[in-house]
Amino acid sequence: MKILGISGSLRKASHNSAILRACAELMPQGMTLSIARIDDLPLFNQDIFDAGLPEPAKRIRAEITAADGVLIASPEYNFSLTAALKNAIDWASRPPSQCWQDKPVAIFSASQGPLGGARVQYDLRRILGQLWAHVLPRPEVFIGSGPTKFTDGKLTDEATRKFLTDLLAGFKPWIERMRVKK
Ligand SMILES: Cc1cc2nc3c(=O)[nH]c(=O)nc-3n(C[C@H](O)[C@H](O)[C@H](O)COP(=O)(O)O)c2cc1C
16 A cells, blocks of 8 residues: 655654654555655646656656655744645646545644644635545644654654554555545
């Protein structure tokens, strides 16, 4: 089962990206994680789309299409999605072959503050829902006080590791259940 990870944060020291990478070792057997890059996508512009897809847009569309499921980790920026994440979603959303159609998705968020970026998740559910992606309803994972969960750059907080393990364990049967017969 191929899982594509997308982090909504572009910064090198991103906690969301670091936690996303740590998910590779917390996944149940039979799941593998590869992480997409979205920092080289141009800002979505229908004129560019119509003139011929830029390589990074082709790449992310192909990666989402090929994945059995997409795992999104994102901080909350001003109570919602980061522009980078929304841009990636938009590039993959335009027909033909709307890439989010019937795609199983799991999400989590991490922030420096105590709420764990809760609000970004509800906006993500709204956006992906109208694209006919199937977002795992529960468990919800909000990782507050992000920087305190790491020791020497490694995700060491046991409670956080357990929340993520449960999320990924729930994602596997969700993907099987949502699989569309072709
Ligand atoms: C433009 C901007 C807006 C932000 N808005 C919020 C916010 O609404 N809620 C929140 O909890 N944190 C907010 N933050 C703080 C982020 O949660 C924090 O920078 C977090 O560590 C970013 O995630 P990362 O470590 O994966 O880059 C904001 C940060 C930036 C740069």
